Amino acid sequence: MGNCSQCASKDKCTTHDKENCNSTNVNIKVLPKYGNIKNIIGVVSGKGGVGKSTITGILATQLAKKGYKVGVLDADITGPSMPRFFGINEKRAKMMPIDENNFMFEPVETSAGIRVISMNLLTQVEDEPVIWRGPVITGVLNQMYTDTNWGELDYLLIDMPPGTGDIALTIMQSFPIKELIVVSTPQAMVSMIVKKLVTMAQKVGVNVRGVVENMAYIDCDGCGKKMKVFSKKSSEECAEYLGLPLICELPINLDFTEALEAGKAEQYVLESSLYELHFGGLY
Numbered sequence: 001m002g003n004c005s006q007c008a009s010k011d012k013c014t015t016h017d018k019e020n021c022n023s024t025n026v027n028i029k030v031l032p033k034y035g036n037i038k039n040i041i042g043v044v045s046g047k048g049g050v051g052k053s054t055i056t057g058i059l060a061t062q063l064a065k066k067g068y069k070v071g072v073l074d075a076d077i078t079g080p081s082m083p084r085f086f087g088i089n090e091k092r093a094k095m096m097p098i099d100e101n102n103f104m105f106e107p108v109e110t111s112a113g114i115r116v117i118s119m120n121l122l123t124q125v126e127d128e129p130v131i132w133r134g135p136v137i138t139g140v141l142n143q144m145y146t147d148t149n150w151g152e153l154d155y156l157l158i159d160m161p162p163g164t165g166d167i168a169l170t171i172m173q174s175f176p177i178k179e180l181i182v183v184s185t186p187q188a189m190v191s192m193i194v195k196k197l198v199t200m201a202q203k204v205g206v207n208v209r210g211v212v213e214n215m216a217y218i219d220c221d222g223c224g225k226k227m228k229v230f231s232k233k234s235s236e237e238c239a240e241y242l243g244l245p246l247i248c249e250l251p252i253n254l255d256f257t258e259a260l261e262a263g264k265a266e267q268y269v270l271e272s273s274l275y276e277l278h279f280g281g282l283y
Ligand SMILES: Nc1ncnc2c1ncn2[C@@H]1O[C@H](COP(=O)(O)OP(=O)(O)OP(=O)(O)O)[C@@H](O)[C@H]1O
Pocket: 045, 047, 048, 049, 050, 051, 052, 053, 054, 055, 076, 079, 081, 161, 162, 214, 215, 250, 251, 252, 253, 254, 256, 257, 260
């Protein structure tokens, strides 16, 4: 018999399931209760501020543009930013009663039909802080994953918080992740920290697709030349150090930043050929 009190699937299991379960086995994968998800992709880094949320939003929008049914789980419980990307930060996810004791989260749908759940869609106001210790945060994340009405999804993208702590470990060990997309910037110090995450994924047996080197350069307005920003290291060198295929390198794009600040990042990505070029063939 497993350790049911710790298991996110405990309410779904029959007595027979419970008697035959060994939930201390880290390979047991938890499935959402409401809906059916074909592929779960984690967007990770290890380092903060390199563009995980940005790449999650871009990838989700590209997939929706191709006609896939897409969801986004904002797993950054204490620093959620996905609602801003999709311009839905003024909206709130609803809690729908199922019976006297249970409810499910109804995610907020974006203009492109992406179903998003985030701590910032559950708090009363966007800038209300979450002041919880690790185990509570992990429990809430599990609930946001299992108790959301995802419906039928081709892809669920998970925007992971930085670091190799509790949340990253829970997601890698308990969720049926198809693969991880690693986000980094071409800087030796960033690559060193990102490598810890890559090694962690390899240790727990999660497949890593490759690395997106974000903010790798800026296009010169005058001559159109690619100008390096943070270091002279190439994206290829950084990917080689991480031991990962280079998915693409992305420029610092001030038009994107402007669109994001206006709550129109999704629209910008839908209309942009840049992101289609880089991510269109990934799935
Ligand atoms: N390619 C880009 N061009 C312009 N701005 C970018 C680009 N990528 C990311 N940014 C900006 O950099 C900031 C940090 O990006 P983002 O929030 O995606 O990083 P993160 O890794 O998710 O951060 P955190 O670790 O806090 O979750 C944001 O303001 C975002 O708009």
